Structures are given as structure tokens and as C-alpha cells.
Amino acid sequence: MIFNDKIDFMGPDFLLETNAARRLYHDHAAPMPICDYHSHLSPVEIADNRRFDNLTELWLDGDHYKWRAMRFTGIDERRITGDAEPRERFQAWAESVPDCLGNPLYHWTHLELRFPLGIENTLLSPTTAEEIWTRSRQRLATPKLHAQGILDSFQVRTVCTTDDPCDDLDAHRRHAENGSRLALLPTFRPDAVLKIEQAGYADYLTALEAASGVAIRRYDDLLAALHQRLDYFAANGCCLSDHSLEKPTFVAPPSSAALDRILDRRRRSESLSKEESTGFTTALLLWLGRQYAERGWVMQLHLGAARSVSRRGLAEIGANSGFDAIGDVVYGESLAMILDALDQQRALPRTVLYNLNPRDNEMLASLAGSFPSDGIPGKVQFGAAWWFNDQRDGIERQLTTQMQFGLLRHFVGMLTDSRSLLSFSRHDYFRRIFCNMLGQQMARGELPNDIDRIGQLVRAVCYDNVQRYLFER
Structure with a gap:
């Protein structure tokens, strides 16, 4: 077939x-x-x-849509809204994303990675988290991805x-x-x-x-x-x-x-x-x-x-x-x-x-x-x-x-x-x-x-x- x-x-x-x-x-x-x-x-x-220094600041802080999804996957609250370091919290989201297939969060996540962050052909997962974290931090350092640049x-x-x-x-x-x-x-x-x-x-x-x-x-x-x-x-x-x-x-x-x-x-x-x-x-x-x-x-x-x-x-x-x-x-x-x-x-x-x-x-x-x-x-x-x-x-x-x-x-x-x-x-x-x-x-x-x-x-x-x-x- x-x-x-x-x-x-x-x-x-x-x-x-x-x-x-x-x-x-x-x-x-x-x-x-x-x-x-x-x-x-x-x-x-x-x-x-x-x-924004990183995607945790830009993406996860205050986003209760993502917090709900992470709780569904069993992530402990310390890594969602608690005192975990930003990189660890981002890893928690990366662990959750593959489980979001069929949920609009899966589409929204990859729409946002592609534009305006310019990260294409890479699905967020625990294995790609480090690459996406590094690439996104580099791009967030440019004025085009400061707050007003994102809106523009x-x-x-x-x-x-x-x-x-x-x-x-x-x-x-x-x-x-x-x-x-x-x-x-x-x-x-x-x-x-x-x-x-x-x-x-x-x-x-x-x-x-x-x-x-x-x-x-x-x-x-x-x-x-x-x-x-x-x-x-x-x-x-x-x-x-x-x-x-x-x-x-x-x-x-x-x-x-x-x-x-x-x-x-x-x-x-x-x-x-x-x-x-x-x-x-x-x-x-x-x-x-x-x-x-x-x-x-x-x-x-x-x-x-x-x-x-x-x-x-x-x-x-x-x-x-x-x-x-x-x-x-x-x-x-x-x-x-x-x-x-x-x-x-x-x-x-x-x-x-x-x-x-x-x-x-x-x-x-x-x-x-x-x-x-x-x-x-x-x-x-x-x-x-x-x-x-x-x-x-x-x-x-x-x-x-x-x-x-x-x-x-x-x-x-x-x-x-x-x-x-x-x-x-x-x-x-x-x-x-x-x-x-x-x-x-x-x-x-x-x-x-x-x-x-x-x-x-x-x-x-x-x-x-x-x-x-x-x-x-």
C-alpha cells in the first residue's frame, strides 16, 4: 500500500x-x-x-493555558509556577508538548516558534529543548524581538x-x-x-x-x-x-x-x-x-x-x-x-x-x-x-x-x-x-x-x- x-x-x-x-x-x-x-x-x-532573556520569561510566565497542560502531564508545581530555574521550567514545558498532540497548544507552540522566533522544521520535545532554548535566547537578544519589535x-x-x-x-x-x-x-x-x-x-x-x-x-x-x-x-x-x-x-x-x-x-x-x-x-x-x-x-x-x-x-x-x-x-x-x-x-x-x-x-x-x-x-x-x-x-x-x-x-x-x-x-x-x-x-x-x-x-x-x-x- x-x-x-x-x-x-x-x-x-x-x-x-x-x-x-x-x-x-x-x-x-x-x-x-x-x-x-x-x-x-x-x-x-x-x-x-x-x-526577554529567555522563552520562560516570554512564554511561560503567566500563561495558565500551558500551566494546565503541564499539570495534566503530571509535572510537579515547582517546575510550573514554583521556584525552579527558568531553564528547568522550560524543560518541563518541552516534556509536555509531545503529549499535546490534538490540543491547540501544539499548533500554537509551533506557530510561535516559527514566527516571530524563526525556528522552523524543529518540533519542541525533551531532546530538542536545549537547541531551541539556545537559538531562541540568541534571537531574543536582538531589538526586533524586544516587546515592541514582537508587536511590530x-x-x-x-x-x-x-x-x-x-x-x-x-x-x-x-x-x-x-x-x-x-x-x-x-x-x-x-x-x-x-x-x-x-x-x-x-x-x-x-x-x-x-x-x-x-x-x-x-x-x-x-x-x-x-x-x-x-x-x-x-x-x-x-x-x-x-x-x-x-x-x-x-x-x-x-x-x-x-x-x-x-x-x-x-x-x-x-x-x-x-x-x-x-x-x-x-x-x-x-x-x-x-x-x-x-x-x-x-x-x-x-x-x-x-x-x-x-x-x-x-x-x-x-x-x-x-x-x-x-x-x-x-x-x-x-x-x-x-x-x-x-x-x-x-x-x-x-x-x-x-x-x-x-x-x-x-x-x-x-x-x-x-x-x-x-x-x-x-x-x-x-x-x-x-x-x-x-x-x-x-x-x-x-x-x-x-x-x-x-x-x-x-x-x-x-x-x-x-x-x-x-x-x-x-x-x-x-x-x-x-x-x-x-x-x-x-x-x-x-x-x-x-x-x-x-x-x-x-x-x-x-x-x-x-x-x-x-x-x-
Whole structure:
């Protein structure tokens, strides 16, 4: 029996299964720049143009995707997030990579090695680890692979970081003063003030007082402090907010007197009833939504994560360390009520909805289409495949739902949601999957066999739409 073994592993046409897909990708998707409108990158590393000594610093620090994979393979925690030397931690990842076959991490790892590190035709494994460690350190020493050089190599034009209202945004200011063509923009993430039931809330209010210069004693004082921070963020280029809503809930907002009492009790670290905390969060979220609408900002809602399900992992290592899961919650009715309450006041900002449980795709996409606005194409967006969904079938499911329940032509496209500068290869991964889907539909006669027409759609989703959505007022 003769086997066809001529298809190269992750060659130039990786994931591109038709001639139309290849033309769409190479001629239309690949040349487009990147606007990454949601990330967890460090603005300090970008502003300071950090030089990374090794792949552990650049690749493994803060990457809970890789940490989860290493734990799956039985690597001890000392070599993942512990006190092991950088070279030993990298070896632990190299030992894990061969076990990642079939996991998107295997593809992402080798996409990132090939570009921008330029390490091709070498699969990462325990036996190649030393070679890749040495070659990558040599290349990381060159200015082209310092932080800003990495971003430039990916043609990144805009990066939106995720920032607490108390942040001073010093790195964003310093970067703007340097005259870089890269726009480094903050994103207003007020989770710590919305989640009034969380431990340490009184301490957070003290920090917010210091940042805003407003003494917080009553609910109106809290709004004044947040108003100051919103203005401050706007002055530093902010045009987005972001919220993590594990389970959106909606109740009629309490009276001003009741909100004062609730806030006072939390200032004294007293516990609240579920109704009280939900009422407070609803009132504050609606106030924030109106503020975003007044400023022309985009509101992002990340929905349905089950965070830190391992209490031992949270206690020993901390949050955002790979101990999260897909939540099993029902929230469609409450989310609709939140959006409707703002819409009734004509104060619903442009909004992007992200779901972690893929069963919610159709619900969220249909909800997004229920709140249109004159002159704003795709005002409420069914957002990109997020977190556990940002692999091939998750991206294909999200795009299919987008096509069938909305208008793909106005979709704002992919983002990294990452803490690693190398993760911009995920935009390339998305673009290949996207072009392959369109190419397959063209081959089946479901789309016109018109490369120029479909190419315009590709360029819009890869870059043009998000630029319009964020920056056109």
C-alpha cells in the first residue's frame, strides 16, 4: 500500500484545504494588520520595550493555558509556577508538548516558534529543548524581538490592555509620549467595585479613594469617584470597558437610601444578603452602562466562567492560574433585562457579549440582534470564541452561529485575551480557520465563487470592522 505523505506539518497552507481558501488567506487575510481589542498584556513591558532573556520569561510566565497542560502531564508545581530555574521550567514545558498532540497548544507552540522566533522544521520535545532554548535566547537578544519589535513583526497597530479603575496608567502615558505608531490603550475593568460581596471590598474602596481623590461614604460618593476615574481613563485614550459576569443577575435597583446602607455595611466588612448584593451590582452596572454610552465607549461582557473551582489551587497559587472551568449557569433572561433597561433609556452602549459555555452560542447571538441602533452596524456583537472555545471547532462554531443568526460582514473579529506577546499568532490561526470555512462554502456553491467579493469580507472581519466599531463616533 502506498501512502500519501507529501503534506507538510503546518506548512504555508496549514488549515487551508481549498484553492479559494488559500487565495483568501494569502491575498487578503495575511497582509492585514491587527487591532487586538482585548488582552491581558502588561502595558509596562510594552512601554519599556522589555527585553526577554529567555522563552520562560516570554512564554511561560503567566500563561495558565500551558500551566494546565503541564499539570495534566503530571509535572510537579515547582517546575510550573514554583521556584525552579527558568531553564528547568522550560524543560518541563518541552516534556509536555509531545503529549499535546490534538490540543491547540501544539499548533500554537509551533506557530510561535516559527514566527516571530524563526525556528522552523524543529518540533519542541525533551531532546530538542536545549537547541531551541539556545537559538531562541540568541534571537531574543536582538531589538526586533524586544516587546515592541514582537508587536511590530505581527503588524499589531492597536493593543487594548485590561486595567483596574485605580491604575495610574503611567505606562500608557509614557508609551504615547514616545510617538510609537502602536496605539496602547487602557480598558476600564471595574470588577473589583461591582462585586461588592467579595472579600477585601473595604480595602478596595480605600484604594479607589486614593486614586480618585474622593472620600467615599455614600453611594453618590462612589459614583463621583468612578466618574473621576472614567474621565481619567478617557483622557488616556480609553474607549472600552470590560466586565466579568460569572452569572448575570437583574433585580430592580434599590433606592438611594438602601444603596447607602448597603455600601456602609460593606465599608464595615459586614455581610450582605444575596438580594442586597444583586441590587447593588445591578444599580451600579446600569449606571456604568449609561456612562459608557455617553462617552461613546464599547462595553464588553464576559459571561459564564466558573472561576477558581479548586480552592486548594486558589489558596496555594492564586487566581488566574489555571483552575477555572466552563460555568453551568442560565443567564439569558437576566442579561436581556440588563440590556433592555439601558436600551429603554437609549443608553445602551455598543456592547460585545462573550460566552464561555458553547451551548449558549445561539442564545447570545440571537440576543445580540435584538438591540439594533440606527447608523451603527452590529451595535451589539456576539463576540469572538473565548478562552476554552478559541480552538478550531470552537472558532468554527462561533463563526457558523455568527453567519446564521447575525451578519458576518459586521463581525468585529478575533482577539488574543492573552498575557503573552507571542500569542498574536492566534490571529493567524483564526484567519486560516476563517478563510478555510469560506473557501469550503465557495467550493460547495454556498457562496459566490468571487475571490474579490469574499476577500472584502475577510478584510472587514480581520481588521476593518473593529477599527470602525471602536473609533468611529
